[in-house]
Amino acid sequence: MSRTTPPRPFDVAAAxxxxxxxxxxxTRLHPRPGSPTPYESSVGGPLLWPAGEPWxxxxxxxxxxxGRVDDWLAGFQQGPNAMLPVVQLYVRxxxxxxxxxxxxxxxxxxxPCEHPPEYKPxxxxxxxxxxxxxxxxxAPPKTQEVEYEEYVPVPCVLAPEQITEYPGLxxxxxxxxxxxxxxxxxxxxxxxxxxxxxxxxxxxxxDELSLAPGWKxxxxxxxxxxxxxVRHCAAxxxxxxxxxxxxxxxxxxxxxGWIPYEDRADAAPGTENPPGVVISRGNHLQLYVCPASPxxxxxxxxx
Numbered sequence: 001m002s003r004t005t006p007p008r009p010f011d012v013a014a015a016x017x018x019x020x021x022x023x024x025x026x027t028r029l030h031p032r033p034g035s036p037t038p039y040e041s042s043v044g045g046p047l048l049w050p051a052g053e054p055w056x057x058x059x060x061x062x063x064x065x066x067g068r069v070d071d072w073l074a075g076f077q078q079g080p081n082a083m084l085p086v087v088q089l090y091v092r093x094x095x096x097x098x099x100x101x102x103x104x105x106x107x108x109x110x111x112p113c114e115h116p117p118e119y120k121p122x123x124x125x126x127x128x129x130x131x132x133x134x135x136x137x138x139a140p141p142k143t144q145e146v147e148y149e150e151y152v153p154v155p156c157v158l159a160p161e162q163i164t165e166y167p168g169l170x171x172x173x174x175x176x177x178x179x180x181x182x183x184x185x186x187x188x189x190x191x192x193x194x195x196x197x198x199x200x201x202x203x204x205x206x207d208e209l210s211l212a213p214g215w216k217x218x219x220x221x222x223x224x225x226x227x228x229x230v231r232h233c234a235a236x237x238x239x240x241x242x243x244x245x246x247x248x249x250x251x252x253x254x255x256x257g258w259i260p261y262e263d264r265a266d267a268a269p270g271t272e273n274p275p276g277v278v279i280s281r282g283n284h285l286q287l288y289v290c291p292a293s294p295x296x297x298x299x300x301x302x303x
Contacts, residue, residue: 003030003159003260005212012166012209015189018176019166026165026219027094028212029087030250030260031156031275038136041093041160043215043275044153047085047107048128051135056083056124058111064144082141083109083124086153087244089217090130093160096218097243100294103127108244108287112143112151118302120280121151123287125298150278161260165219166210169202171228180205207254214250214258215275218242221286223303231299233290240288240299248282249273 005028013019029043036045049055057080064077089106091097097106105128110121146152169177179185181202186192197204211222221228221242231240249272251259259267279285280302290296 003262005163008209010191015191022167024165024219027217028161029215030159031215033154034157036157041089041158043087043156045155047088048133049137050133051137055141056109058122060115062145081111081145082143083111084143086110094217099127102129105130113147120302153275153277156275167220168211168223169206170223208257212258213255216245222284225303231288233296235296236292238290238292241291243289244287246285248278
């Protein structure tokens with residue numbers, strides 16, 4: 001089933017032309033529980049992984065119990081931890097992806113544990129050509145340690161949808177932030193904010209006009225824990241681009257205006273997080289890639 005984001009209350013770039021060159025296309029993934037196959041884009045679904053290719057393991061310190069009840073202490077094991085599939089994306093579903101030559105598939109995996117010093121799940125990013133996978137791995141290695149069940153996504157099918165985004169409020173310069181906080185500027189532009197935002201028109205911009213919530217490819221990254229900071233490639237120093245936003249929900253009380261038409265009848269409390277993923281007590285995990293080369297290491301950031 002497709003998902004359709006309602007149009008924004010009005011064209012904010014027409015009201016504030018400084019936003020025109022800042023428009024970016026994002027692909028909302030709209031994950032919903034289902035039974036994806038390796039030949040589909042998915043969240044938490046099976047990967048199109050070659051049977052003869054080694055599976056990624058997290059090499060950080062792990063400890064788990066093997067289930068033996070006769071000798072509890074002897075049953076403890078230590079070692080690498082098999083990573084879990086997070087998202088699989090075919091380029092046909094997310095045109096913003098810039099894969100290496102010949103690749104048409106992105107696979108992201110993580111360890112479902114928050115490791116120091118940044119206490120976030122380590123991630124692995126794999127590009128591949130789907131046409132080169134003949135024999136698919138049907139039984140991936142078992143992930144032994146799961147620190148938080150919220151890092152084990154519910155298998156979800158996707159309904160990719162392209163939308164236009166503008167920078168979040170913190171990513172704009174202070175002068176422009178001040179203009180957006182002044183209702184008189186909105187009225188002078190020939191538009192106005194929703195009455196509920198009359199005292200805080202900049203919040204109207206943040207909630208309704210700039211960043212789409214939820215799982216998405218590309219677009220503008222959300223900020224909040226820190227001020228915006230450019231991520232630089234560890235290999236070449238180039239400023240990195242947002243690749244993927246992994247959120248702790250598809251919407252919340254302040255972003256209900258972004259709920260797709262198809263979900264509105266059933267958007268009761270408790271339905272806002274179909275994959276069940278929660279990042280670091282309710283934040284977002286952002287993945288960044290180097291625009292100079294998809295072979296350079298990616299970066300992650302929690303916001």
